[in-house]
Amino acid sequence: MQPRLVVFTDLDGTLLDHHSYSWRAALPALERLAANGIPLVLNSSKTSVEMRVLQCAMRVRAPYIAENGAVVVIPAGCLESREEEIVHFGVPHHELMCTLLVQRNAGARFRGFSDLSVHEVAKLSGLKEDEAERAKQRLGTEPLLWDGTDAELAQFRAALELEGLRLVQGGRFWHAMGTFDKAKGARFLLKRYQECFGNETVISIALGDSPNDQRMLEEADIPVVIRGVNSDQLQFSPARHAMRSLNPGPEGWNACVLNLLLEYGYQ
CATH class of the missing domain: 3.40.50.1000 (HAD superfamily/HAD-like)
Known part of the structure; x- marks a missing residue:
């Protein structure tokens, strides 16, 4: 069959x-x-x-x-x-952003979609502005651009893991997210x-x-x-x-x- x-x-x-x-x-x-x-x-x-x-x-x-x-x-x-x-699945977006803010205050160097304007997201991603607006409407993850060193990235990843979060590499951005x-x-x-x-x-x-x-x-x-x-x-x-x-x-x-x-x- x-x-x-x-x-x-x-x-x-x-x-x-x-x-x-x-x-x-x-x-x-x-x-x-x-x-x-x-x-x-x-x-x-x-x-x-x-x-x-x-x-x-x-x-x-x-x-x-x-x-x-x-x-x-x-x-x-x-x-x-x-x-x-x-x-x-996982933590809501607002809880994720609280954790990321703590890491930024500790020295982590990144830019997330929440930091960027619609125009900036469109320019970085190649999306049209109406598409970028939809891309910013997050429910449980945050795309990031990493601006630090590789060693700092490893420290950032380890710090997120201690909070039950993951950092995953996508095609253009890193994605901060829960354990899902x-x-x-x-x-x-x-x-x-x-x-x-x-x-x-x-x-x-x-x-x-x-x-x-x-x-x-x-x-x-x-x-x-x-x-x-x-x-x-x-x-x-x-x-x-x-x-x-x-x-x-x-x-x-x-x-x-x-x-x-x-x-x-x-x-």
């Missing part, structure tokens, strides 16, 4: 081009997933409001995971949910899909391009590494064979997803 597939994907540098943020090169695979009713779960450092806009543009209707796992959103009608569900990660949200949703599909075999596919995606990829049945600036840092045990794209961004994403769909008998 044909297995049920659930696809989890990072966005920046993976499904979205690292420079233009375009996903158009992945359109054939996106259409094939939709035609076969295969859920595409966006799993990103982006905020919930950013991801709603992207889902609408891509014509994707499925649960999504925002801010590296800080929030899981299940829209009404998905996973047999009559109303929208919002599940929070992308994998936790993926596990939560995969369990819900398994309950929904009953006794049918469910195979999870995860795609990512940076160390921020490592745990999500390790949790998937099929990890797919999309070629990118930091993709060589994604390494797996000999027992886990990861698919690696030849091309970066949405072009590589498209090829890998189409190949996997054919492998599992989806036309």
Whole structure:
């Protein structure tokens, strides 16, 4: 019997081009997933409001995971949910900012999105200003630019860990966050899909391009590494064979997803 597939994907540098943020090169695979009713779960450092806009543009209707796992959103009608569900993990944003302020007062040199204007965020990230405004609406994480030395960064990371927080490197920014990660949200949703599909075999596919995606990829049945600036840092045990794209961004994403769909008998 044909297995049920659930696809989890990072966005920046993976499904979205690292420079233009375009996903158009992945359109054939996106259409094939939709035609076969295969859920595409966006799993990103982006905020919930950013991801709603992207889902609408891509014509994707499925649960999504925002801010590296800080929030899981299940829209009404998905996973047999009559109303929208919002599940929070980790500490709220205001508590996170209190801890970061203490570290800054102790000498940590960084700039977070909360410190930057909409214009500054747009300039640093390559986003348009309306997109940057949505990127600043955080629920449980804070993107940072580190302005100190490597040695100071190690001290900063250790200090955050003592407070139960983590510092994770993404494509452009460091992300200060709680003990949740992308994998936790993926596990939560995969369990819900398994309950929904009953006794049918469910195979999870995860795609990512940076160390921020490592745990999500390790949790998937099929990890797919999309070629990118930091993709060589994604390494797996000999027992886990990861698919690696030849091309970066949405072009590589498209090829890998189409190949996997054919492998599992989806036309």
